[in-house]
Amino acid sequence: MSEKLSISQQPAERQCIEGRHAVRHALDEGRPLYKLYLLNGGDGLGVFRRLARERGVPVHECDRVRMDALSREANGGGLGVHQGVIAVAAAHSYAEPDDIWDRAEADGRPPLVVVCDGIEDPRNLGALIRTAEAAGAHGVVVRERRGAGLTAACVKAAAGALEYLPVARVPGIPAFLESCKRRGVWVYGADTGEGARPMRDVDFSGGVVLVLGGEGQGLGRLTRERCDMLVSIPMYGKTPSLNVSAAAAVLLFEIARHF
Numbered sequence: 001m002s003e004k005l006s007i008s009q010q011p012a013e014r015q016c017i018e019g020r021h022a023v024r025h026a027l028d029e030g031r032p033l034y035k036l037y038l039l040n041g042g043d044g045l046g047v048f049r050r051l052a053r054e055r056g057v058p059v060h061e062c063d064r065v066r067m068d069a070l071s072r073e074a075n076g077g078g079l080g081v082h083q084g085v086i087a088v089a090a091a092h093s094y095a096e097p098d099d100i101w102d103r104a105e106a107d108g109r110p111p112l113v114v115v116c117d118g119i120e121d122p123r124n125l126g127a128l129i130r131t132a133e134a135a136g137a138h139g140v141v142v143r144e145r146r147g148a149g150l151t152a153a154c155v156k157a158a159a160g161a162l163e164y165l166p167v168a169r170v171p172g173i174p175a176f177l178e179s180c181k182r183r184g185v186w187v188y189g190a191d192t193g194e195g196a197r198p199m200r201d202v203d204f205s206g207g208v209v210l211v212l213g214g215e216g217q218g219l220g221r222l223t224r225e226r227c228d229m230l231v232s233i234p235m236y237g238k239t240p241s242l243n244v245s246a247a248a249a250v251l252l253f254e255i256a257r258h259f
Contacts, residue, residue, distance in 0.1 A: 012090035015152040016074035018082040020048075027051040032090050037062050037070060039084030048085055057087075092150040095166030097176065100139030101183070103166060104207075107138065109259055111185055111207040114252070115141045117173045117223045118214030119244055122148040126157025127245035128212070133161035135252035136259070140167045141176060147214070173211070177226040180209045187211060189219050189227035190251055192241050196232035199251060204258040210251060212244055 014034065017026050026033060027048070036052045038045050040061040052059045062070070071080040104111035114132045119125050125148040132140055148154060149169070155162060170176040177187050185207035211227060213219035224230070233242065233250050242250070 012093040013149045013151045013154075015089050015091040016070065017087045017089055018071055018074060018080050018085065020044075020083045020085050023048065023085045023087045024051075026087055026089060027055060027057075030055070033057045034088040034090070035060055037067060037086040037088075039064060039067050039082075042084035045084060091152045091155050092162050092167075094150065095139065095168045097139075097141065097168045097170060097179075099166045100141070100168060104138040109136070110205070111183075111209075112137045112252075112255060112259070113139055113141060113180070113185070113209045114248065115173060115176065115209055115211040116143070116147065116214075117211055117219055118143065118147045118217065119212065120146075120148055120214055122151045122154035123157045124148070124215065124243065124245045126154040126159075128248045129154070129158040129165060129167060130161040131245060131249045131252060133165040135249075135256045137165065137252065139165060141173075142167065142169055143173050144169045144171055173220070174222040174226050177209065177211070177223065181226075181228070183207070185209050187226060187228045189213075189224055189230045190232070190247055191219060191224070191230040192232055193230065196230035198234050199231050199254050200234065202229065202231055204255040208255050210248075210255065212248055215244055 017023050035058045036048060037060050038048060040063055049059055067082055067084065067086065068079055070086050071082045072078065074080060100113055101111065114128065114137050116125060116128065129140055142149065150167060180187055187209045189211045190213065211219060211223060231251070233247060
């Protein structure tokens with residue numbers, strides 16, 4: 001699966017781009033921008049107004065107090081170097097769940113879908129997306145609320161994988177898993193409890209949906225109840241569990257071995 005994605009888009013997480021050089025580059029490259037903030041009365045900003053008008057990007061004139069506030073918000077409380085120019089861009093767009101199933105059908109292999117049940121750290125999500133693409137997954141599904149999304153930090157951690165792997169959002173993970181079962185795909189939940197079967201004892205041939213829980217809390221109760229089987233990674237040291245992105249790597253490449 002080396003071709004770049006062409007998928008239907010849902011609203012993406014947003015990212016602030018600040019500074020004249022960075023914003024000019026975004027405008028020149030035609031990156032999708034929601035709006036452009038310019039310092040009222042700032043020198044040398046005419047080119048940004050012109051480019052924004054040509055590309056249909058709304059321009060908002062702001063005073064320095066407002067510009068500094070936007071910069072602090074983008075930098076986690078610290079004032080960045082906005083130089084009187086801040087653009088709001090999409091970090092990355094989401095796919096629809098059907099895009100993932102269509103991709104699996106076109107690929108001709110059994111579906112392999114990764115579901116994230118409340119992963120909160122965007123860097124973990126990005127690392128997981130990178131691993132999923134490398135292991136041949138057809139897509140990743142995240143929940144709309146109470147979980148990490150495709151923020152700038154996630155996109156950076158994914159290291160380009162989002163150009164090739166669709167990520168979809170759904171209102172509720174349990175309902176999505178029920179829809180997977182209606183497609184005849186087995187749902188496996190990653191777990192460390194006593195009821196989980198070691199991954200080496202599981203036959204993953206056929207379609208697989210792998211569900212990974214959030215950091216520290218694991219799978220939610222309703223999600224767990226909708227899994228056909230719970231699977232675990234054998235641990236040989238004293239550490240009781242792996243980081244979620246590391247666990248995803250171990251499980252996904254074990255699953256890929258069966259395809």
